Amino acid sequence: MSSGLKALASEFYLSFGRYIKNSNHLSRSRTYRDFVVTLIWLDKAIEQRRSSIGYLWKEEEQIMKAFDLLEATLGHEMTPGESWQDDINLWQWLDEGVLLVEPARSADSRNCDRAIVLSCGIHGNETAPIELLVAMIKQLSQVPRRLQSRVLFILGNPKAVAQGSRFIDENLNRLFSPQQKQLQPANPEQRRAAELMWMVDQFFSLSAPHQRRVHYDLHTAIRDSEHPFFAVYPYSEEGFSLSAVARLQAADVDTVLLSHAPATTFSHYSHAYHQAEAFTIELGKVKPFGDNDMSKLEPLKQLLEQMLFGQWPTPALNEQTIKLFGVTRAIHRQQQDFSLCFADDLANFSRFKKGQQLAQDGNVVIVAEHDGEAIVFPNRNVAVGQRALLTVIQSDPSILKD
């Protein structure tokens, strides 16, 4: 080793000691390996440009300090199966965009009373939920906190996120079913749905019987909405839970659609096959990265933080302000010749009068069946056979049970 390097290496080692101590998402052995590799590299580089070392060191520190779910996924920075530990938690990169975080001590992990799945980017252009989870994960990687829950973070459709589109070949959120698992995948979404179902199956199957299971699948809607933050409660044989709805309300998600039938959405999958308190949650309107007003998501962020780190939240339901809608019909497009009979920018939850025409599907005229029937998620561009809109009617909080 050159003498210049010796002096620099000892200075570097001291800094690295501090770095290892502060390092919050590398296992020590990996940090040591990185240190040795870096030293070898230094030996070569020292004679060339001493000043460049400071620059690279700073860059390394920045990269290692905060874990970025989006960059790690889209940049293929991680290898499935890779794991690391901070002072408190164990981090495992299970698959592209699938990150498990749980208390590092297995006794603490067993004592967790919750198993929570937080997913975003099931539709690739729905950016606000991605920004939210990226920020939460960064924060946890920078300032490790004691989790009260095992947590599975999912970036749903990375290929669609990379190209800024809702999906590549097929709507991923119509592919979550046991039948789909048996089929040979024919496109990227079918492959991804099978992977995600497998991940969620594993995650919940490893949760202890006493652990509460939750899945919030975070989305944004294509159009404006009279109620910008709303949730879809999957069809539930045992009825709809008042305390689960009250939790949403505490996060300013003040409108909930109560599904009338099973579906092949991600939230329905977790609810039906893993008994999770699961919702699709719409957080405003689709916007490009950077254009979202993240301050509006602050109440949800606070709720999620309480679910992850605090006492289990049990807010009371405000019956005066909660808005519940029973789904009356899911209207599927049957014909190539399909049109909606209202403007493309008509907001979700706009109401119609009985008999008013909603859609035309080939020769079939579809009309509102009740006064006050409202439309949600209308989309005339869906493939034949897919859901083109939901119709809903406002219902009373007395429908909720606990």
Ligand SMILES: O=C(O)CCC(=O)N[C@@H](CCC(=O)O)C(=O)O
């Ligand atoms: O705004 C839209 O038309 C679609 C927004 C969206 O992606 N919604 C989900 C809802 C899923 C559910 O019904 O639980 C979807 O369509 O997949």
Ligand SMILES: [Zn+2]
């Ligand atoms: Zn969506």
